[in-house]
Amino acid sequence: MMDPHTSAQDVMRCDLCETSVVQMHCDTCLVNLCTACVGKHMISDESKDHKVVKFQARKSTPLYPGCKFHYKELCKMYCNQCDIPVCHKCIGSDQHLGHKVSEILKVVDERKNKFMKEQTELNETIYPTYQDIASDVQNRMSQLQKEYGDLSTAITKHGEDWHREIDKLVKKLKAEVDEMKNTQLQTLQKHLDEINKTMSDIKDEIDSMEITKDTNDFSKLFSVTSKVHTYRNLPHKIIPFLPKFIPGKIQVENLRKLFGALPSSSLTSDKHGYSMKTTQKSPEAGSSPPVKQLLDEPETVTTIDTGYRELYYVACLSDEEIWTSGNDKTMKLYSINQGSLLKSITTKSGNRPSNIAVTESGDLVYTDYFYRTVNIVKNEKIEEVIRLQNWGPKGVCSTSSGDLLVIMDSDDNIQTKVVRYSGSTEKQTIQFDDKGKPLYSPCSRYLRYITENKNHDICVSDEKAEAVVVVNQAGKLRFRYTGHTPAPMKHPFCPLGITTDSQSHILTADFDNNCVHIIDQDGQFLHYIDCGLRYPLGLCIDTNDNLFVAQWRNKQVKKIKYLQ
Known part of the structure; x- marks a missing residue:
């Protein structure tokens, strides 16, 4: 026979006598009671205001907090300004005069x-x-x-x-x-x-x-x-x-x-690496950027004359202004709509920049290959951020996390690598694939261009290898894009300037074929942009996905619309 006190299937018993079936509940003391024990419980502690209700209505009695300032008073109101429960005496005091008060139950x-x-x-x-x-x-x-x-x-x-x-x-x-x-x-x-x-x-x-x-x-x-x-x-x-x-x-x-070399391992932290699971009940979750289709015929919006003897680089400061750099020591800021020169900055060393970029905060960054420095321009003052030894910095880009990616060549001209910096601190080195082979072709005489895709892939144009080399955020090779045939001018693929857009497309300038290749984030060819280009070099994209192309031969920057 089952023990009525231990059987899981037995009904609930009174907490006092432990034999009778529960019929009542004290909301004040949270005690289960039978009818016979109610009186005994009420006189057990007369200092409390016992709220005894039917067991089915337990926890229905509001238990107001006692006032900290007025003895035996209950706080049935709430001062919204002080963010505390208050009693009726508190409301009448000067301390809460003019304050907005609500019922505490609300x-x-x-x-x-x-x-x-x-x-x-x-x-x-x-x-x-x-x-x-x-x-x-x-x-x-x-x-x-x-x-x-x-x-x-x-x-x-x-x-x-x-x-x-x-x-x-x-x-x-x-x-x-x-x-x-x-x-x-x-x-x-x-x-x-x-x-x-x-x-x-x-x-x-x-x-x-x-x-x-x-x-x-x-x-x-x-x-x-x-x-x-x-x-x-x-x-x-x-x-x-x-x-x-x-x-x-x-x-x-x-x-x-x-x-064989074993490059140092690294762990990077990306605050954008995870995204919240989306459900119908969480409309606040972020959404992907709207899908934009490629135009069948890209069109030139405007052309800006820069005055350089040779034009190499372009970087978007905003949708209205672009930085440019060429064969001399001067970096020029132009108005896109007016085509007018707004500002000029001279490099600290007097050398021509090896590449330029704009940070998330709008500061101009440039590399100096011969001086072995990476520099940032703030309030028209040049600050040296990174100084290298035995390496010369070439391409540079600013990432979504605020880091700088710098591609550099060794002084002995036999090594090339990409290094990630947080400020002046080296965080990551990318140089070899999983088999220990170099990812990038060493050759100091070539221009170097680098960018980060929206999916955090790192994209480098390797002119010597006639390829675009794409690695993921950890530095693992994803793919090499080696061009598409037939090319407009039927010359070998000659990738130089490189940039990305909101759709994670990768765009690279094909210098010898006078065009720009558009490929998707997995390396599949999508479209050519020519628009009468003359030896395109540097590329950049504004926030509206307009493409800017620095042309070496005619020293002009073309603004091109290629997405709907």
Whole structure:
């Protein structure tokens, strides 16, 4: 038989007698009572105002907070200005004179409704989002384990390849030693054979003389011809030359370079990396930018003459103003609508800029390859942000997170890399693919252009490789775009200036074909823009997705509309 006090299926019992069925509830003390125990409970603590109701109506009695300033008074109102519950005596005091006061029950209902909405948001949107984030992090950790395992395997395999090649080299060198030894031994053996023969001849000569010198037959004596004078000419002395093994000096740093480099790993934090899960009950969630279609025939909106002998770079300051740079030390700000020069800035070193960009806050950034600096212009004053050693900075762009991406060439002209900076602090280096091969072609004489896509991919135009190289935010190669045929001028792809738009399209200037390629974020060709371009170099996009093209030959910037 079930114990009525422990059975989960038994009805609820009175908290006082623990035997009778619950019929009442004290909302003040939160105690369950039977009818018989109500009186006993009421006199158990006469200091409290016990609110006893039917069990079905429990928690229906409002429990007003006691006033902190007036003894035994209950706060049934709420001062909106002071944001605290108040009693009727508080309302009449000077402390709350003129303040807006509401019934506390109304404020409680509003707060409960707010909590219900927030609870719904936590349950249906925020918590599921965090679940997805946790799953994403776990997947990244699993993938990281696999990729680092693959990395270690690749290094081990490369080491085995090296060991095999070293074994082959050792075997070849030892074979060469054996060949040289055998050649020299054969030569010495032949020489020894000749000496032994001569010694035999000398012995015969001695014996012949011994017989002849004691003879009385003078005819025999005169018939013997001595060869002593021949033997006085001693043979040449053959001295073998023993080659000495000169081991190459093992320089660990050079050995590491020859074996293969392992660039430093990095972890970046992107405040825009996760997005809240969207549901019908959370209309506040962000939306994607509106889809814009490509025009069948892009059109030139306006043309700006810059006055440079050669024009290289253009950067949008706003929808009304653009910065330009060319073959001299001056960077010029132009009005787009008026085509007039608004401002000129001269580089600190007197060198021409190696590239220009505009930060999220509207400051001009330029690189100085020969001075090895990255500089920022604030209030027309130039500040040196980054100074490099053994590297020359070329292309530069400002990211959505406020970082700077700089592509640079080594002084020995054999390495190229992209470095991410937060201020003057290096955060990330991008130089090699998963197989340890360089991502970018080294060549200091080429112009360098770089941009960040809306999906945080890093896009670089590699003129020497005739490709656009796109890596993700972590620096992993996504794809290489090598052009599209037929090209307008039927020349090889010559990518230079590069930019992106709100649709995550990647646009790159094809210098030799006098056009701009439009590709999607996955590297698929979409369209050409020509519009009578003459050797396009620098590119930039304004907030309305208008394209600006810096033309090297005619020193003009063209504003082109290519999206609907």
